Amino acid sequence: MEKVGFIGLGIMGKPMARNLLKAGYELCVYDVVEDAVREVVQNGAKAGNSIEEAIDGVDVVVTMLPDSPHVKEVILGEGGVLAYAKKGTIVIDMSSISPTVSQEVAAECKKKGIRFLDAPVSGGEPKAVKGTLAIMVGGKEEDFQKVKALLLKMGSTAVLIGGVGSGNVAKIANQMMVALNIAAMSEAMVLVEKSGVDPEKVYQAIRSGLAGSTVLDSKMPMVLEGDFTPGFRIELHIKDLKNALDCAHLVNSPIPLTAEVMEIMQGLKVAGMQASDHSAIICHYERLADVEVRKEY
Amino acid sequence: MEKVGFIGLGIMGKPMARNLLKAGYELCVYDVVEDAVREVVQNGAKAGNSIEEAIDGVDVVVTMLPDSPHVKEVILGEGGVLAYAKKGTIVIDMSSISPTVSQEVAAECKKKGIRFLDAPVSGGEPKAVKGTLAIMVGGKEEDFQKVKALLLKMGSTAVLIGGVGSGNVAKIANQMMVALNIAAMSEAMVLVEKSGVDPEKVYQAIRSGLAGSTVLDSKMPMVLEGDFTPGFRIELHIKDLKNALDCAHLVNSPIPLTAEVMEIMQGLKVAGMQASDHSAIICHYERLADVEVRKEY
Numbered sequence: 001m002e003k004v005g006f007i008g009l010g011i012m013g014k015p016m017a018r019n020l021l022k023a024g025y026e027l028c029v030y031d032v033v034e035d036a037v038r039e040v041v042q043n044g045a046k047a048g049n050s051i052e053e054a055i056d057g058v059d060v061v062v063t064m065l066p067d068s069p070h071v072k073e074v075i076l077g078e079g080g081v082l083a084y085a086k087k088g089t090i091v092i093d094m095s096s097i098s099p100t101v102s103q104e105v106a107a108e109c110k111k112k113g114i115r116f117l118d119a120p121v122s123g124g125e126p127k128a129v130k131g132t133l134a135i136m137v138g139g140k141e142e143d144f145q146k147v148k149a150l151l152l153k154m155g156s157t158a159v160l161i162g163g164v165g166s167g168n169v170a171k172i173a174n175q176m177m178v179a180l181n182i183a184a185m186s187e188a189m190v191l192v193e194k195s196g197v198d199p200e201k202v203y204q205a206i207r208s209g210l211a212g213s214t215v216l217d218s219k220m221p222m223v224l225e226g227d228f229t230p231g232f233r234i235e236l237h238i239k240d241l242k243n244a245l246d247c248a249h250l251v252n253s254p255i256p257l258t259a260e261v262m263e264i265m266q267g268l269k270v271a272g273m274q275a276s277d278h279s280a281i282i283c284h285y286e287r288l289a290d291v292e293v294r295k296e297y
Numbered sequence: 298m299e300k301v302g303f304i305g306l307g308i309m310g311k312p313m314a315r316n317l318l319k320a321g322y323e324l325c326v327y328d329v330v331e332d333a334v335r336e337v338v339q340n341g342a343k344a345g346n347s348i349e350e351a352i353d354g355v356d357v358v359v360t361m362l363p364d365s366p367h368v369k370e371v372i373l374g375e376g377g378v379l380a381y382a383k384k385g386t387i388v389i390d391m392s393s394i395s396p397t398v399s400q401e402v403a404a405e406c407k408k409k410g411i412r413f414l415d416a417p418v419s420g421g422e423p424k425a426v427k428g429t430l431a432i433m434v435g436g437k438e439e440d441f442q443k444v445k446a447l448l449l450k451m452g453s454t455a456v457l458i459g460g461v462g463s464g465n466v467a468k469i470a471n472q473m474m475v476a477l478n479i480a481a482m483s484e485a486m487v488l489v490e491k492s493g494v495d496p497e498k499v500y501q502a503i504r505s506g507l508a509g510s511t512v513l514d515s516k517m518p519m520v521l522e523g524d525f526t527p528g529f530r531i532e533l534h535i536k537d538l539k540n541a542l543d544c545a546h547l548v549n550s551p552i553p554l555t556a557e558v559m560e561i562m563q564g565l566k567v568a569g570m571q572a573s574d575h576s577a578i579i580c581h582y583e584r585l586a587d588v589e590v591r592k593e594y
Contacts, residue, residue: 099492122506134506136499159502166494170502173485177508180484180554184477187552188470191541194550195396195466197459202433202467205456209419209431211474213510244488253491253586255484257477257554289550 005055009036013064030054087113099165120171138166175240181215186282231277302352306333310361320450327351384410396462417468435463478512483579528574
């Protein structure tokens with residue numbers, strides 16, 4: 001069994017690390033939050049007191065961090081992965097970050113003989129726990145093949161999309177569609193409610209047709225109950241859409257509707273709903289339409 | 298078997314009438330286009346030379362017309378349904394029109410003892426042919442029960458949503474979500490392409506996750522082939538979204554993203570693509586992003 005250094009034990013990283021442990025991988029873990037390290041050590045991981053310790057003697061380094069700056073710091077920064085990783089190590093960054101930062105980091109890794117894959121995930125905490133994430137990978141085919149078995153301990157699918165950065169491009173596309181599909185559902189359903197028609201009956205009538213979507217089936221029941229427990233937090237979705245905009249500006253591909261829905265979410269954040277599920281977008285429409293809003297907003 | 302008067306033999310009405318004939322209903326049909334009447338007469342219908350003839354002695358009148366003004370004219374106008382229908386007749390308007398027009402027409406019907414249901418459909422020509430439309434009904438429960446069996450000869454589902462007009466409210470909600478889900482897919486996929494990543498690989502990687510939708514699975518293959526054969530024509534979708542906006546303004550429920558996607562479609566119409574499938578929305582984004590557009594635009 002391979003030895004793995006695992007850096008970043010947040011809401012996603014923790015269950016992902018546990019699934020690798022369950023599968024028999026030898027894990028050394030590191031996080032700036034010491035409690036998080038202790039928790040995963042109880043599941044059988046070795047504690048790293050620094051990045052240097054966490055990646056000592058490993059073949060593979062997995063990073064699962066909040067956003068682009070953290071990935072740059074942990075991999076390229078002082079005392080970071082590149083300072084200590086041995087030649088030939090494969091670094092798998094599973095964070096959802098800007099594709100250009102993935103490419104920038106990969107280029108620095110290459111100079112030192114370190115191989116790099118970007119491998120962001122979709123599915124959120126519940127699928128991280130079950131080990132059924134969808135993993136979108138960018139990088140070289142041979143590196144992907146070497147770690148595919150490992151990835152499939154954390155996800156039910158791991159697909160190589162293209163070169164480095166393409167995993168995050170796929171993730172961005174995913175997050176754009178999810179955000180806009182939620183906004184579409186919200187805009188339509190508030191109109192239904194204001195027309196004096198029962199949103200649940202409309203949902204049941206249309207869900208099997210062309211308007212059907214995974215968003216509709218997973219979020220509409222939450223909306224009907226006014227339950228905005230994440231799921232996926234608005235503040236994280238804003239972050240992903242900001243990466244989408246950065247990417248879109250860089251490659252010159254305007255994304256006006258995405259920009260608009262990002263600003264809708266930004267309004268919810270300003271109103272203190274940053275930790276609500278992204279289905280709370282409907283509260284924006286409820287306020288616009290001056291109906292009773294299900295949550296303080 | 299009941300006798301049915303069927304008015305409106307367009308792309309949708311023709312196959313719907315045929316399915317009623319196949320099921321054994323006695324049909325008398327009328328359309329301003331005489332050729333359309335002749336075609337359905339070959340399938341066993343009786344020809345009406347006027348609305349008066351078409352509804353003579355029937356228990357049920359079905360109308361399938363382009364938009365609100367046609368429905369008002371055919372039902373309320375001079376020589377229209379209300380001038381000749383016997384008391385107790387059930388008028389089922391299966392056109393996709395403004396919910397307020399449905400209510401207006403229903404009120405006039407009521408004055409003369411005529412019962413009215415709005416019952417717009419979703420699924421387009423292919424499902425009209427197969428008799429597998431999704432039918433969204435607004436009106437009284439007892440009237441719905443009387444014609445449910447008849448509706449189920451044209452559709453695979455017929456759901457009573459609420460009072461008169463609620464069928465069209467559901468249809469509007471459906472069309473808003475479809476339009477915005479197509480725009481979401483298009484905005485994301487052009488970004489993917491401009492990032493140098495293969496849209497088909499991204500599609501395959503994300504289709505089973507939260508971004509999955511019936512729009513994605515039915516339209517993405519068309520988009521990848523550059524095939525914009527309708528399907529559902531842009532000009533018809535514009536009409537439906539115009540009804541959505543009229544409804545939204547009336548009930549004071551702002552729908553800014555729908556307005557924006559309607560104007561995107563309007564731009565395609567101006568460019569001569571009114572008869573393309575609504576998945577051609579992607580051509581708008583291709584032009585925005587200055588990539589080679591798949592169709593003259």
